[in-house]
Amino acid sequence: MDKLLEIKDLQVTFKTYAATVQAVRGVNLTVNKRETLAIVGESGSGKSVTSKAIMGLIPNPPGKITGGEILFEGTDLTKLSERKMQKYRGNEISMIFQDPMTSLNPTMTIGKQIAEGLRKHQGLSKSEARKRAVQLLDLVGIPNPQVRVKQYPHEFSGGMRQRVVIAIALACNPKLLIADEPTTALDVTIQAQILDLMKDLQAKMDTAIILITHDLGVVANMAHRVAVMYGGKIVETGTVDEIFYRPKHPYTWGLLSSMPKLHTRQSELLAIPGTPPDLANPPKGCPFAARCPHAMKVCTEFMPDYSDVSDTQQVACWLQDERAPKVEPPETIGVGGRTR
Amino acid sequence: MARYIAGRIGYLIITLFIIASFTFLLMQLLPGSPFNSEKLTADQIQILKHEYNLDDPIPIQFIHYIGGMLHGDFGVSFTYDGRPVSDLIVHRIGPSATIGFEAVVFGTIVGLLLGIIAALKRNTYIDYLAMFIAVLGISIPSFVFAGLLQYYIGVKLEWLPIAFWGGFKFHIMPAFSLAVGVIANIARFMRTEMLDVLGQDYIVTATAKGLSKASVIFKHSVRNAMIPIVTILGPMVVGIMTGSLVIEQIFAIPGIGDQFVNSITKRDYPMIMGTTLLFSILFLVVILIVDILYGVIDPRIRLGGGRKS
Ligand SMILES: Nc1ncnc2c1ncn2[C@@H]1O[C@H](COP(=O)(O)OP(=O)(O)OP(=O)(O)O)[C@@H](O)[C@H]1O
Numbered sequence: 001m002d003k004l005l006e007i008k009d010l011q012v013t014f015k016t017y018a019a020t021v022q023a024v025r026g027v028n029l030t031v032n033k034r035e036t037l038a039i040v041g042e043s044g045s046g047k048s049v050t051s052k053a054i055m056g057l058i059p060n061p062p063g064k065i066t067g068g069e070i071l072f073e074g075t076d077l078t079k080l081s082e083r084k085m086q087k088y089r090g091n092e093i094s095m096i097f098q099d100p101m102t103s104l105n106p107t108m109t110i111g112k113q114i115a116e117g118l119r120k121h122q123g124l125s126k127s128e129a130r131k132r133a134v135q136l137l138d139l140v141g142i143p144n145p146q147v148r149v150k151q152y153p154h155e156f157s158g159g160m161r162q163r164v165v166i167a168i169a170l171a172c173n174p175k176l177l178i179a180d181e182p183t184t185a186l187d188v189t190i191q192a193q194i195l196d197l198m199k200d201l202q203a204k205m206d207t208a209i210i211l212i213t214h215d216l217g218v219v220a221n222m223a224h225r226v227a228v229m230y231g232g233k234i235v236e237t238g239t240v241d242e243i244f245y246r247p248k249h250p251y252t253w254g255l256l257s258s259m260p261k262l263h264t265r266q267s268e269l270l271a272i273p274g275t276p277p278d279l280a281n282p283p284k285g286c287p288f289a290a291r292c293p294h295a296m297k298v299c300t301e302f303m304p305d306y307s308d309v310s311d312t313q314q315v316a317c318w319l320q321d322e323r324a325p326k327v328e329p330p331e332t333i334g335v336g337g338r339t340r
Numbered sequence: 341m342a343r344y345i346a347g348r349i350g351y352l353i354i355t356l357f358i359i360a361s362f363t364f365l366l367m368q369l370l371p372g373s374p375f376n377s378e379k380l381t382a383d384q385i386q387i388l389k390h391e392y393n394l395d396d397p398i399p400i401q402f403i404h405y406i407g408g409m410l411h412g413d414f415g416v417s418f419t420y421d422g423r424p425v426s427d428l429i430v431h432r433i434g435p436s437a438t439i440g441f442e443a444v445v446f447g448t449i450v451g452l453l454l455g456i457i458a459a460l461k462r463n464t465y466i467d468y469l470a471m472f473i474a475v476l477g478i479s480i481p482s483f484v485f486a487g488l489l490q491y492y493i494g495v496k497l498e499w500l501p502i503a504f505w506g507g508f509k510f511h512i513m514p515a516f517s518l519a520v521g522v523i524a525n526i527a528r529f530m531r532t533e534m535l536d537v538l539g540q541d542y543i544v545t546a547t548a549k550g551l552s553k554a555s556v557i558f559k560h561s562v563r564n565a566m567i568p569i570v571t572i573l574g575p576m577v578v579g580i581m582t583g584s585l586v587i588e589q590i591f592a593i594p595g596i597g598d599q600f601v602n603s604i605t606k607r608d609y610p611m612i613m614g615t616t617l618l619f620s621i622l623f624l625v626v627i628l629i630v631d632i633l634y635g636v637i638d639p640r641i642r643l644g645g646g647r648k649s
């Protein structure tokens with residue numbers, strides 16, 4: 001498979017009054033052409049920061065990429081000037097945000113908002129860009145595109161706005177689309193429609209997708225591969241099947257156990273006890289050690305290296321060490337949440 | 341839209357009528373009379389009062405006045421040889437309108453720039469300096485600036501004329517004195533609005549499209565930040581009007597403010613009424629224009645139909 005994006009040892013920090021927060025602490029990630037990679041993990045684990053770093057959208061100050069590389073087709077995006085980066089944004093790499101109610105400019109027609117990127121990146125004339133905007137609205141399933149193109153965001157429902165946002169993102173046929181919780185703000189039926197649309201367009205346009213979500217059902221439905229983040233690090237990656245059926249990291253187990261199951265009768269959801277690490281003072285060892293039921297002495301002292309479980313599955317956990325006791329995953333990880 | 345504007349004009353007329361009535365009553369409460377010079381005998385005063393219908397009962401005077409007003413007749417001045425009030429006002433309005441207009445235009449442009457720069461350079465020395473200037477401008481009254489300008493630029497440096505009315509040179513100091521408050525208010529307001537807009541998600545969307553910083557700032561941020569500014573235009577015009585009363589005195593400008601102050605000290609009832617009504621009409625029209633403008637620049641507001649969410 002062709003690598004599209006390769007992140008190597010990415011580090012991002014935020015300087016605040018009180019402390020320096022190490023939001024992303026050495027993330028390694030690969031996205032292949034045309035695939036969907038899901039990033040899952042607890043709130044504050046650094047998913048959004050990682051995706052903003054790819055787009056060059058880390059607000060500076062307070063944020064800064066302090067180390068690592070983001071190779072997009074071999075070019076290190078972290079080294080590009082703001083001007084050069086503008087050629088990638090919206091053109092090669094696009095982003096869809098969480099809340100469609102606030103992510104569109106309220107005083108500009110949606111036609112103009114779609115056309116802006118086309119004019120900048122493809123040098124289209126006003127009327128060409130306008131025509132293309134109508135086509136794009138049609139493509140994302142907005143009825144009456146000729147009329148709609150002249151309207152303002154407040155004339156659209158939430159689901160329709162997210163379609164507009166997708167049209168903006170896909171306007172220039174990007175090779176990579178980053179969707180940060182694209183359906184969290186929408187109601188369930190609309191969520192499914194938007195996800196179907198993304199899947200459909202991905203097939204049509206050969207786009208790779210990084211999908212950030214908290215919903216493991218969505219992961220099962222959409223993704224080819226999954227990266228599990230915890231405490232600013234990726235603790236496990238693998239194919240969807242590997243992560244759902246043969247997870248190796250105790251945090252992944254916890255994540256799967258905390259997911260509601262459809263056909264087992266479960267009186268309460270299994271929350272992972274404890275709180276995530278303070279990224280202003282990150283632990284020396286494995287970030288999950290403090291909450292891990294299988295933690296050993298070594299876990300709090302040293303960060304484990306990645307070990308290959310298969311060609312496609314890597315995990316950073318001391319339990320993989322041959323000297324560690326053999327621990328079986330709990331039964332509660334059962335895959336009842338799959339919606340496929 | 342047309343219906344909305346027609347309705348608003350109706351309200352405007354009612355408001356004017358109420359203002360006219362109040363001013364008329366308040367004027368009657370002013371102690372003294374236009375004709376209490378020592379040199380006049382009681383008989384002469386009586387004749388003068390009769391001449392100007394001031395011996396009628398107040399309700400009758402009021403009806404006369406309103407009746408005249410409806411025909412566009414604002415009476416004749418007591419002090420300027422019986423010339424019609426409307427003539428006098430038209431004659432004097434030029435200088436006032438000129439410095440008022442210059443102050444609004446200059447003050448708005450400088451204020452907006454200052455606010456935008458302060459927001460873009462937030463929490464740097466540039467920001468602190470801009471806001472320091474703004475606080476000074478708000479807290480120091482315009483006549484203090486006028487005096488300082490006269491002393492340093494007029495008397496010491498002799499760059500500009502200290503007073504009176506003539507070419508553009510004569511406008512600069514009075515217009516600037518009036519503009520200081522405008523600059524300060526607009527700069528502070530604009531900074532707040534800009535910071536608010538810059539933190540909005542759609543600014544990230546615009547950046548994520550690959551637009552240049554300039555496009556993001558001018559096409560997406562400034563435009564949205566300027567919409568609420570429109571709401572302070574009304575109070576700002578009032579500030580300019582009241583400010584000009586003093587400024588015209590200080591710079592000896594033959595404007596309407598100067599004349600207004602004189603007409604009050606001389607109890608020139610028709611002049612007081614006429615000028616008050618003119619100021620009221622100006623203010624009401626500005627508010628009307630602001631409301632219409634708001635609907636034009638903010639597509640979320642449809643006049644007459646209320647706000648859609
Ligand atoms: N602008 C910022 N200033 C300071 N700290 C920040 C900033 N943005 C993010 N962080 C910190 O970076 C860490 C990671 O945040 P991030 O938004 O990536 O989490 P996330 O995994 O996307 O969480 P969620 O699932 O809630 O969206 C958090 O600890 C957060 O406090």
Ligand SMILES: [Mg+2]
Nearest residue numbers: 047048049180
């Ligand atoms: Mg996030």
